Amino acid sequence: MKKYIGKKKQVYLEEHSIANLFSFPVEDYIEVHEYQRNDWIIQESMRPDFLFYVIEGKAKIYITHQNGKVSLINFINANEYIGEMELLHDVYYTKGIQASTKTICFALPTHYYRKQLLEDAKFLRELTKFLSVKATEMAAKYTQSLAFPLENRLADFILQTADERIYKERHVTVCDYLGVSYRHLQHVLRQFCDKGYLQKEGRNYQIKQFHSLKELAQVLQN
Amino acid sequence: MKKYIGKKKQVYLEEHSIANLFSFPVEDYIEVHEYQRNDWIIQESMRPDFLFYVIEGKAKIYITHQNGKVSLINFINANEYIGEMELLHDVYYTKGIQASTKTICFALPTHYYRKQLLEDAKFLRELTKFLSVKATEMAAKYTQSLAFPLENRLADFILQTADERIYKERHVTVCDYLGVSYRHLQHVLRQFCDKGYLQKEGRNYQIKQFHSLKELAQVLQN
DNA sequence: GAAATAATAGGAGATATCTCTTATTTTGAG
DNA sequence: CTCAAAATAAGAGATATCTCCTATTATTTC
Known part of the structure; x- marks a missing residue:
């Protein structure tokens, strides 16, 4: 300091x-x-x-x-x-x-x-x-x-933190923040890639289907 | 009103x-x-x-x-x-x-x-x-x-709300509060009874092993 | 007090999430 | 620049929790 x-x-x-x-x-x-x-x-x-x-x-x-x-x-x-x-x-x-x-x-x-x-x-x-x-x-x-699985909360988090359609948060930070295991976070990110919502680029992920993520994230809101 | x-x-x-x-x-x-x-x-x-x-x-x-x-x-x-x-x-x-x-x-x-x-x-x-x-x-x-399963959070809740060693909250309220399904709440309460921590008395539960519940609850605290 | 509604009870099977493990890659300190 | 520590990646199996279903028992309402 x-x-x-x-x-x-x-x-x-x-x-x-x-x-x-x-x-x-x-x-x-x-x-x-x-x-x-x-x-x-x-x-x-x-x-x-x-x-x-x-x-x-x-x-x-x-x-x-x-x-x-x-x-x-x-x-x-x-x-x-x-x-x-x-x-x-x-x-x-x-x-x-x-x-x-x-x-x-x-x-x-x-x-x-x-x-x-x-x-x-x-x-x-x-x-x-x-x-x-x-x-x-x-x-x-x-x-x-408590009300929603990681899928929804992660979609929301990705949209909130992505910059120019690129998501680049560190996994270790995100799993502490969303309260899930590292392994599970990887698993859901992989699903998003398999479904074509995201595309992995080295350490980062590019958002490919904004609307799909939006749909997942939207159910969190009032 | x-x-x-x-x-x-x-x-x-x-x-x-x-x-x-x-x-x-x-x-x-x-x-x-x-x-x-x-x-x-x-x-x-x-x-x-x-x-x-x-x-x-x-x-x-x-x-x-x-x-x-x-x-x-x-x-x-x-x-x-x-x-x-x-x-x-x-x-x-x-x-x-x-x-x-x-x-x-x-x-x-x-x-x-x-x-x-x-x-x-x-x-x-x-x-x-x-x-x-x-x-x-x-x-x-x-x-x-996020950090603990229902077992620990329920033990804490039971100890906090029990009156004279009798726990008598309504299940519907508790599962809204602890954010779990009714079915799962029943399941964990049954486990507590099977292990002898609680004893079911009609709708209520009597605390039989205070220390066991305390142990489960204590890990929540700092 | 009878009928409707809400709460309790529990079986069965699905799925979300975790733990443990091993290997590779990246980062940071000196 | 090097080496140790941290981060990433992913398989395999366990477990916490959910959904759906069907009864039974309270509670509320007219």
Whole structure:
């Protein structure tokens, strides 16, 4: 992790206005952190000392279960919070957060700002919206995972993540995210290829029948 | 649904202080609603006109999927909100909320109070905590459902809901909640009986080997 | 209180998904 | 650039879970 100081810090503070996040000044103790791909922003079960707000990049929330299985709970993108659970709750099992690209965050030392943050309607309103979206997304993912086989959920995921009709997520990440075994993911991807929905190109897959995938994905939605 | 008026309403307002929920007066337009078991407090896809706060009782959040499967997303208990998603978001797919016992709620017409509520730090702070707990719970349920078979999740559910060592939830509710088929739920319950963990008594089950269930349930936790 | 509806019970067979294993290819650290 | 570690690929067999079906027993409704 790198901590930006001096001019570089100033540039980030100026270019990413935090005036719409908080209604009190945080310049005194705010920090700007940069994490490299695969760095751990927060380690599992280690309570963080900061509330983070992601400016650039993308990260992953992981939890390790007692049976050794690892779940990728969700992705975190720019303009989202990290460490808000610990800010709100004295007792909380901290999940692991790993940068999946270079990630730059504002970091507010909760020691200094916790009290003020919890009094600030502007901050709380944004956080409330953020959390309500998260809760809704998790509920959707939960019920979808129980109501539909991988075929449907994978089709949805492929359409969401494909770039220019090319799907190129790593299988290991996807099976943690969709909660299935590596072997099964391979099996369903193979089916998609056999049916002509996808065409394998080295490590990537090209979408050949968009509408077929769309049809599979659509049944998830309301 | 019954709307309490006059003295009855006053009694509820006095006995369940809302002074710790809002920092502005809501007496003018607040209502007190009573729902009977199985009444729909909110119907799926019908945007509600109120923000509810449950005073007494218990309700269930349902969503119906396109394939006809119904998921019981979660239970709602006393001192929890209903309709907060619609308060926060203009666009939201409204889930169905059904009373599972007689349920009494405060009902704030959002038409009158929305603006003020979204400015009120006291309200927002409580709602933020509520939502963060919900998001965490949903994430836990989601990852557990993917990482563990029904055996473990059912053991946990039995221990959580059993009263005096007697488990008496309705199977239809439980399979919507745990996201498995009725048939499979029966199958695993039968296994628990065969192994001597439970003993069937009419419709109910008596817990015979607490520690065995505990062992199965414990692997879910962190 | 009888008829309709919902819940429980369980057989039989299908399928979605997992575990274990072995081999090859790619990536990352030094 | 090299070697170890991680990711990919895929066979084979096990098991968790589902669908469909048919009875029987509660519960609700008129």
